[in-house]
Amino acid sequence: MRGSKQYPTALTIAGSDSGGGAGMQADIKTMQHFFVYSTNVVVGLTAQNTLGVQGVYPTDPVAIAAQFESVMADFRIRAAKTGALFDAVRVLEVARNVERFHMKQLVVDPVMVAKGGASLLDDKGVLAMKKELLPKALLVTPNIPEAELLAGFAIRTKADMEKAARQIQKLGVPNVLVKGGHLEGEDLLNYALLGEESFFLTGKKVDTIRKHGTGDTLSSAITAMLAQGISLKQAIVIANDYMNRIIDRPLLIGEGHGPLNQALWPNPNQRLKRSGQDFSCQLIIGLENVAFDRAKFFALVEKACLAGVTVVQYREKGVERPDFLEQLSVAKALKEICRKTKTLFFIDDNVDLAIASGADGVHVGQDDTSVQSIVRRAPELFIGLSVSTMEEFEASREDMPYLAYIGVGPVFDTTTKKDAKPAIGLNGLAVLKAAATVPVIAIGGINEKNAKAVYQAGADGVAAISSITKSKNLVKTIQQLSQSQEE
Ligand SMILES: Cc1ncc(COP(=O)(O)OP(=O)(O)O)c(N)n1
Numbered sequence: 001m002r003g004s005k006q007y008p009t010a011l012t013i014a015g016s017d018s019g020g021g022a023g024m025q026a027d028i029k030t031m032q033h034f035f036v037y038s039t040n041v042v043v044g045l046t047a048q049n050t051l052g053v054q055g056v057y058p059t060d061p062v063a064i065a066a067q068f069e070s071v072m073a074d075f076r077i078r079a080a081k082t083g084a085l086f087d088a089v090r091v092l093e094v095a096r097n098v099e100r101f102h103m104k105q106l107v108v109d110p111v112m113v114a115k116g117g118a119s120l121l122d123d124k125g126v127l128a129m130k131k132e133l134l135p136k137a138l139l140v141t142p143n144i145p146e147a148e149l150l151a152g153f154a155i156r157t158k159a160d161m162e163k164a165a166r167q168i169q170k171l172g173v174p175n176v177l178v179k180g181g182h183l184e185g186e187d188l189l190n191y192a193l194l195g196e197e198s199f200f201l202t203g204k205k206v207d208t209i210r211k212h213g214t215g216d217t218l219s220s221a222i223t224a225m226l227a228q229g230i231s232l233k234q235a236i237v238i239a240n241d242y243m244n245r246i247i248d249r250p251l252l253i254g255e256g257h258g259p260l261n262q263a264l265w266p267n268p269n270q271r272l273k274r275s276g277q278d279f280s281c282q283l284i285i286g287l288e289n290v291a292f293d294r295a296k297f298f299a300l301v302e303k304a305c306l307a308g309v310t311v312v313q314y315r316e317k318g319v320e321r322p323d324f325l326e327q328l329s330v331a332k333a334l335k336e337i338c339r340k341t342k343t344l345f346f347i348d349d350n351v352d353l354a355i356a357s358g359a360d361g362v363h364v365g366q367d368d369t370s371v372q373s374i375v376r377r378a379p380e381l382f383i384g385l386s387v388s389t390m391e392e393f394e395a396s397r398e399d400m401p402y403l404a405y406i407g408v409g410p411v412f413d414t415t416t417k418k419d420a421k422p423a424i425g426l427n428g429l430a431v432l433k434a435a436a437t438v439p440v441i442a443i444g445g446i447n448e449k450n451a452k453a454v455y456q457a458g459a460d461g462v463a464a465i466s467s468i469t470k471s472k473n474l475v476k477t478i479q480q481l482s483q484s485q486e487e
């Protein structure tokens with residue numbers, strides 16, 4: 001019982017696809033993939049395969065209500081989503097239960113037509129959805145034909161998508177994600193209208209019919225992340241990125257509209273790449289460290305990579321730090337530089353950003369996201385953990401097998417980190433090195449002059465902000481910070 005209350009749990013209210021590619025089956029696979037437990041209210045059965053829908057069998061409303069009752073009596077549902085609801089009777093029954101159980105985080109995927117053309121919501125069902133269900137939802141995720149029906153006009157352009165989203169918002173749903181996959185053109189654009197804020201997201205257009213269950217997968221990924229406590233905006237950005245990664249690598253199953261492979265990313269096998277990685281010379285940097293001068297920022301990072309830093313860690317602190325989307329675009333650009341120069345790329349603190357940007361790893365402090373929850377959510381990420389004292393080391397002992405390294409410090413006084421703990425000195429570093437079973441990366445006030453002593457105290461590597469960002473001779477500084485200089 002306790003476990004069910006703690007593990008993030010969501011509910012999918014949808015139709016079953018006997019072919020396993022779309023509907024509730026896609027929802028369950030996606031949620032599982034995002035480490036969210038999925039409960040289910042089956043609103044109807046479809047006899048279906050990749051070639052089409054051979055039969056539709058809506059569930060008795062009494063059975064729908066009974067399933068809600070059972071689920072809500074036992075589980076703490078943090079977010080829910082709807083899929084195929086078939087007709088007005090089922091839409092109204094679902095809306096009644098959503099109201100009854102005060103479901104606030106509801107994502108409505110207004111499924112109307114299956115990939116092969118079969119109707120999954122009749123006309124009265126559309127009306128009932130507009131009137132009774134959408135006003136109770138947090139987000140609705142129509143594709144173009146669905147958005148046209150909800151908004152009441154044809155959509156041909158980006159401007160039409162924006163207009164349609166605003167029109168749909170007037171139905172009482174505060175957030176709208178219009179999926180642009182059905183529009184003509186080389187690029188696929190999705191449009192998010194979140195309250196007053198809006199933005200386009202780029203999708204990947206693929207020329208294949210093997211993408212059955214795309215809408216279910218996207219809306220389930222968003223729902224799963226809401227259940228994890230992630231904000232709606234971040235959930236949408238990450239889910240969009242997830243779709244772009246899996247959309248062109250479907251499972252080769254069936255003769256027709258084949259299914260996606262929801263389990264494709266993240267790929268746990270990447271963990272195997274861990275052995276032999278070099279975490280030893282780390283540049284930690286954010287825009288604030290270069291007075292928000294972007295040109296300088298990217299030039300410095302590239303030069304540092306070419307000069308021999310082995311890890312770049314993107315770290316934004318302070319009140320002026322950019323919002324998530326801007327950090328994401330900076331992170332993606334940094335990742336490109338790192339790929340080009342064969343440098344590892346880490347993100348400080350923000351696991352969502354690390355996942356969305358495709359970083360190699362994330363560095364967390366003692367009070368940040370726990371190591372275990374990162375392992376559950378993003379098993380492909382390398383993890384670095386800050387350790388300042390033996391007490392912190394003892395408290396983190398069980399996490400050690402999951403870590404790429406520990407960041408130990410501050411070794412010396414530093415003014416760069418406002419909330420830094422007291423300096424532990426070279427002795428403190430040596431004590432922690434003696435206990436450590438993973439590489440020790442020293443941090444805090446490390447520069448060209450003291451690096452040698454830091455290595456002599458046992459450090460396997462160093463991480464630095466100011467001595468690199470303020471260096472007058474970057475190549476020389478990095479040479480002096482690198483252990484190879486000692487050998
Ligand atoms: C390599 C490395 N070591 C330590 C830190 C500090 O991380 P944290 O304790 O989470 O403090 P903030 O960086 O969030 O201020 C680090 N980032 N990298």
Ligand SMILES: Cc1ncsc1CCOP(=O)(O)O
Nearest residue numbers: 414416417444445464465466
């Ligand atoms: C992020 C961090 N964590 C411990 S000390 C520190 C700041 C390191 O900056 P600098 O290298 O300029 O002392």
Ligand SMILES: [Mg+2]
Nearest residue numbers: 349364365368
């Ligand atoms: Mg931190």
